[in-house]
Amino acid sequence: MAESVFTQNISTPKDVSQPQDRIRRLVWKIAIATLLLMAVGSATRVMNAGLACPDWPLCYGQLVPTQQMNLQVFLEWFHRLDAALIGVSAIALTSLAWWNRKLLPSWLPWASTFALGLIVFQGVLGGLTVTEMLRFDIVTAHLGTALLFFVTLLAIGITLTPYKGTGVAGSLPWVGLTAAILVYLQSLLGGLVASQWALRQCFGGSQLCTVMNSHIAGVVPATLATLVVVVMAWRRPALHTTLRQLANLAGGLVVLQILLGVATFRLHLQVEPLTVAHQAIGAALLGALVAFTVFAFRDNAAAKARNTSNTDVFAA
Incomplete structure (x- = not known):
């Protein structure tokens, strides 16, 4: 099993490599955005901005709280924005993997689905951090899931790399x-x-x-x-x-x-x-x-x- 996963990318026909290359580039972009998301999340915590937006998923009932915007609100709002973009990208990744599944390694659609499941769970934890007033176990699980999502993306991207x-x-x-x-x-x-x-x-x-x-x-x-x-x-x-x-x-x-x-x-x-x-x-x-x-x-x-x-x- 390990042999088939790690060696089937050594030589691929052009019609197979094109969707694989697109997916690999998308995976790396999501991974970079996730690393940025974790850094912004850390800044949100140390700046005591975790509850700067008192509601969820909106912020003060708005997509962009222009009137309430300050550094703390911006950090929490941008953190949510980045998370939303990553979520949409994860949906796109999974859709591409399943759409092109006949041209891709058999494990890739399932790995993409697993990554999507992690980011959905991460979104639920993100909402709970607000509604549960930054309960420490939820905040810790929020970080742990983000790291697991990050390394899953890395594993996918590296396995697809020649x-x-x-x-x-x-x-x-x-x-x-x-x-x-x-x-x-x-x-x-x-x-x-x-x-x-x-x-x-x-x-x-x-x-x-x-x-x-x-x-x-x-x-x-x-x-x-x-x-x-x-x-x-x-x-x-x-x-x-x-x-x-x-x-x-x-x-x-x-x-x-x-x-x-x-x-x-x-x-x-x-x-x-x-x-x-x-x-x-x-x-x-x-x-x-x-x-x-x-x-x-x-x-x-x-x-x-x-x-x-x-x-x-x-x-x-």
Whole structure:
């Protein structure tokens, strides 16, 4: 199954590659918009703008609340606008995938449908964050679903990207997957800290310190797993350049993320851009690890396909 998923894009006729290329470009555009959406969502939270629009899905009963518009209202309104555009794009993606399903890999329509389901669920959670007055578990689930939608898009886009590996990835896909899962869980802990304002409450009255300390402790396994990916990548001289670059990117991002986390902690969340950057870099780190993992799986699948082909030739 993994072999068929990761190798059927190596050579495709022109009539197949055209819809596939269109879908791949659309997927990357949605992924970029989703990363922006998460950054704006983080800015909305740190600027206390989560309830700047007191109703949902409209804002003050209007599509564009011009009379009430200020920075906080704009952040919440733009966050919803971006989310709506992503939702429409996800519908278009799923429609294209099913319409052209005979020319596309069999998994693509189902993967697109799964992504659409995530964004619909995300929209429901977005509404509940307002109607439930920013309840911390809903806000955390809102972030977790956004990250899952983001990495789903990355996995789809990377699987559709032409790639011929060197076949030396070995165990790297599983190491990369482990690192990605740890970073995802750490991001959820970070979302829990943010949604409960645990850092400020711990500093102010020694409340929720367990939540904050759990996030701090979670840095260790996520960082170590990412660094293992970097070291193992460099210990394979024949590794494909793309995998090596993604490993280096993940290593650089994890160092930057730690520095931003330390600065945010030291400054007691007083510098909002640092807090926003901390979440955005965390999402980018997760994305880099997911990209590395998918490419590494494709590397191994292509190597297995070549070995099978060579065996068949010798047997003949």
